[in-house]
Amino acid sequence: MSHSSSGNSTSVNSTSGRAKPTGPAAVKATGVHVTRGRKKILRGIDFAIEPGRITGLLGPSGSGKTTLMRAVVGVQRLRAGAIEVLGRPAGTPSLRHVVGYVTQAPSVYPDLSVEANVRYFGAMHDAKASDAAEAIAAVGLEKLARQKTASLSGGEFSRVSLACALVSHPQLLVLDEPTVGLDPVLRAELWDRFAAMAATGTTLIVSSHVMEEASHCSSLLLLRDGLLLAQLSPTELSERGRSHDLEKAFLHIIQESESANRNASESQVAS
Numbered sequence: 001m002s003h004s005s006s007g008n009s010t011s012v013n014s015t016s017g018r019a020k021p022t023g024p025a026a027v028k029a030t031g032v033h034v035t036r037g038r039k040k041i042l043r044g045i046d047f048a049i050e051p052g053r054i055t056g057l058l059g060p061s062g063s064g065k066t067t068l069m070r071a072v073v074g075v076q077r078l079r080a081g082a083i084e085v086l087g088r089p090a091g092t093p094s095l096r097h098v099v100g101y102v103t104q105a106p107s108v109y110p111d112l113s114v115e116a117n118v119r120y121f122g123a124m125h126d127a128k129a130s131d132a133a134e135a136i137a138a139v140g141l142e143k144l145a146r147q148k149t150a151s152l153s154g155g156e157f158s159r160v161s162l163a164c165a166l167v168s169h170p171q172l173l174v175l176d177e178p179t180v181g182l183d184p185v186l187r188a189e190l191w192d193r194f195a196a197m198a199a200t201g202t203t204l205i206v207s208s209h210v211m212e213e214a215s216h217c218s219s220l221l222l223l224r225d226g227l228l229l230a231q232l233s234p235t236e237l238s239e240r241g242r243s244h245d246l247e248k249a250f251l252h253i254i255q256e257s258e259s260a261n262r263n264a265s266e267s268q269v270a271s
C-alpha cells in the first residue's frame with residue numbers, strides 16, 4: 001500500500017453510462033464474508049468496480065464500510081470469498097506500490113513538518129521532491145508545508161494523510177471518509193481533485209455516510225448491515241428511490257429491501 005500501510009443495478013451511470021464494468025474490473029469481490037469476534041460483519045458481498053472511476057461506498061454507521069475497505073487493501077482476513085485488486089488477490093505484496101489507503105484516523109508523524117511527512121512516505125515508493133510538492137499542492141497545504149503537523153487543525157491534519165497517499169500516484173486509492181471535518185469549500189475542492197484523478201485513470205473508492213456526496217461518484221455501493229443492498233449510479237439511486245434527495249432515495253431502498261425480506265420470511269412460514 002502506498003500510505004500507512006454484483007449488486008442488483010441496471011445499467012446507466014451519470015458519467016460513463018455504466019454502474020458496473022464491462023471490461024476487466026479494478027476490484028472484484030466474490031462472496032465476501034467477514035466475521036470479527038462472533039459478529040458477522042460482512043455477509044456475502046459481490047461487486048465489481050470499473051477502473052478510472054469514483055466508486056462511493058455508502059451506508060449507515062456500522063454497516064461495514066471500513067471493514068470492506070480493509071478487505072480490499074488486504075489487511076482484513078476473510079472468512080469466505082475472495083477479492084481481486086488490479087488482477088491480483090487483495091493483499092498481494094506487489095500491490096503495496098499501487099494501492100493507497102487513507103484511514104479515518106490520520107496516520108502521519110505529528111513531530112514532522114507536512115513536507116517531511118509527505119517526502120518520508122514518498123521515499124518508500126522512490127517518489128521525487130517534486131512529487132511531494134505536487135501532492136501537498138493537491139490538498140491545498142502549500143502555505144503550511146514547513147509547519148509541524150501537530151500544530152495543524154483537524155481538517156489540515158487529515159489532508160496531510162491524504163497527501164502522503166497521493167505522493168506515490170497509486171492506481172487504486174481507497175479513502176475512508178476523507179471529507180469528514182472539512183468545510184464545504186474544501187470538500188468541493190477535494191471532490192474536484194478526485195474527479196481529476198479518475199479522469200487520468202486512477203480508480204477511487206471513497207466511503208461516506210453523507211448521501212449528498214454520492215452525486216460525485218460514478219457508481220455507488222449501498223451497504224446496510226453487512227449486506228450490499230445495491231450497486232447503481234446516482235441517477236439510478238434517485239430513480240429507484242423515487243427522490244432527487246439521495247438520502248431519501250437511500251431510505252426508500254432500505255425500506256423496500258426490508259419489506260421484501262419480511263414478505264420472504266412470511267411466505268416461508270406460510271409454506
Ligand SMILES: Nc1ncnc2c1ncn2[C@@H]1O[C@H](COP(=O)(O)OP(=O)(O)OP(=O)(O)O)[C@@H](O)[C@H]1O
Binds near residue numbers: 036037062064066
Ligand atoms: N474488532 C472488532 N470486533 C468486533 N466487532 C467489530 C470490530 N471492528 C468493527 N466491528 C463491528 O463491525 C461493524 C462494522 O464496522 P465498520 O467500522 O466496518 O463500519 P462502518 O460502516 O465503517 O462504520 P462508520 O461509518 O461508523 O465508520 C460495527 O458494528 C462494528 O462495531
